[in-house]
Amino acid sequence: MPYLRRASKAINVANRIHRLHSDHYYRLGLPYSGSNEHGFCSNSRNSNRKDDNNAIDLSQYPTDKIRNFSIIAHVDHGKSTLADRLLELTGTIKRGHGVPQYLDKLQVERERGITVKAQTATMFYNYNLKENNTNYLLNLIDTPGHVDFSYEVSRSLAACQGALLVVDAAQGVQAQTVANFYLAFESNLTIIPVVNKIDQPTADPERVKTQLKSMFDLDPSDVLLTSAKTGLGLEHVLPAVIERIPPPPGKSDSNLRMFLLDSYYDEYKGVICHVAIVDGSLRKGDKISSVATGQSYEVLDVGIMHPELRSTGYLLTGQVGYVVSGMRSTKEARVGDTLFHTRTTVEPLPGFKPAKHMVFSGLYPADGSDFEALSHAIERLTCNDASVSVARESSTALGLGFRCGFLGLLHMDVFHQRLEQEHGTHIISTVPTVPYIFEYSDGSKVEVQNPGAFTSDPKIRVVASWEPTVLATIIIPSEYVGVVINLCSERRGEQLEYSFIDSQRVFMKYRLPLREIVVDFYNELKSITSGYASFDYEDSEYVASDVVKLDILLNGQPVDAMATIVHKLKAQRVGRELVDKLKKYIDRQMFEITIQAAIGSKVIARETISAMRKNVLAKCYGGDVTRKKKLLEKQKEGKKRMKRVGSVDIPQEAFHAILKVS
């Protein structure tokens, strides 16, 4: 039984939920006074909605009046839309504020329609519990759905006692639903299942309830049915949060222990840290120290995200908010760190598992002279995305740059986009690679994150090599089983599990080499299943593998930034593809150019580009000097973006084009 292990875990979680809440759940009537035109209830007694001019009095929220919860789900199942509705329902943002997915603040999130950063918002909510009108402080954390950002999810969960597990009523349980359920479950959170998008014509909430029961043993009667779009069923969400999720467990009379959840850089305030007060309390002017760095700071500002920064002057046990303390760089704001009052002694909090970097790639300034600007931009951006690893490196083709480790290809793409959009830098990135382990004939064993670092000493041979693998979860409609099995075996996958979730959907578990999934696997999976497949993975062990370094040579000279490491069986095909792509992107120059792919001294693919002079003025008849000048200027600008290897100019696009060769 493939789900046996999961099911027994799930039974425990269900029992825990039941034990905690059986005495409360559904005993209460609806606390709302009526429905608005959108169909969801407005709470006229929500009197604690804060007027912008009023100071917020956090002292009326001891821990039993606080609930910290996350919204987790598969991509696009409606987390951010649900978060919007809850912010509106509590008066935290205005209804019809005109900014859908309010908490997706980054330009890259808005353009791609995905969440990449977890965002916290504090809401105030008046609830009639046991005939008792009580004000509650609720901290909501909206999390990303894509597998590359599950590190964000696990960090967010550290500040929560519960999670809304949102599932699309038509699509049902998907791969990241499974992954996120286990993240929440392993963090001992109370899970509230929410079947969302019930307004869709193809919605089948009963089928989804059955899936939740069979996969996670979540009781169908615990499932909330909502439409974040129309507002249907939303009136049950916050009451369930209050009733079922326990308050934060911290001690208000203990020394301050504060968890550093996240940070970002603000031009005016410096580093802003998002924190959870685990024990004790924090006030403006307090002196605090970091367990990780030993450095001390004075608290210059402290407050909540409501949903924008709102200074309160203090934070109390169980509350989540922000702190400005004069930290200047990422090196000081270490995510997962414990902060405490200087001159007190505390037991450090357990911290986070370090992020596991799956993909490495070199980042170089498109114009070599911009190295300092790129260095500055990376430093600022890693302050907001601590999961990227950065080390200096240099390339003969590209000059000085950085080798960066990412959690996946989308993460890498998003990082590039943010560097350009938020910091105005233009970059060239090298072919992404995964970390291999090589044993050489001189007895040394090294992890190679950069094909350029592969030994070039002809006296030293590789005697063994290992590559990283992942355990992949794939959920698909049963009619696509054949094509997906073909794809996985073509990608050197090994099937570990195969079972039916219900009569129409199949769950498969594969061990796949990481190299095979980082480049374009997900796109191909989506395309062969007409978009119906969902996919998630977790890192697994290294396995012995016959891999080789594939060099690209231009006029006989290796381009270190284009080298890659591939499985021997695939070397021929990858070599051919790289050579063909480069031929397309490298312009003819005044001499012939040979492009070769080679393993050691053996050339496995070759193309030539014949000589030609490119005359940008060719079509410029007549004597319009300004137009000629403009064209020549443009050509000069284009040349800046070129990289020269030996005598060959390589346009930036050529580097981009070969990123996606698998």
Ligand SMILES: Nc1nc2c(ncn2[C@@H]2O[C@H](COP(=O)(O)OP(=O)(O)OP(=O)(O)O)[C@@H](O)[C@H]2O)c(=O)[nH]1
């Ligand atoms: N019909 C319908 N559409 C919905 C509902 N909730 C959300 N959507 C739509 O579904 C799409 C995805 O919604 P998001 O809220 O961005 O989903 P998400 O889970 O936050 O997505 P990621 O952050 O990328 O993981 C958007 O086009 C929403 O308008 C709903 O209840 N009904």
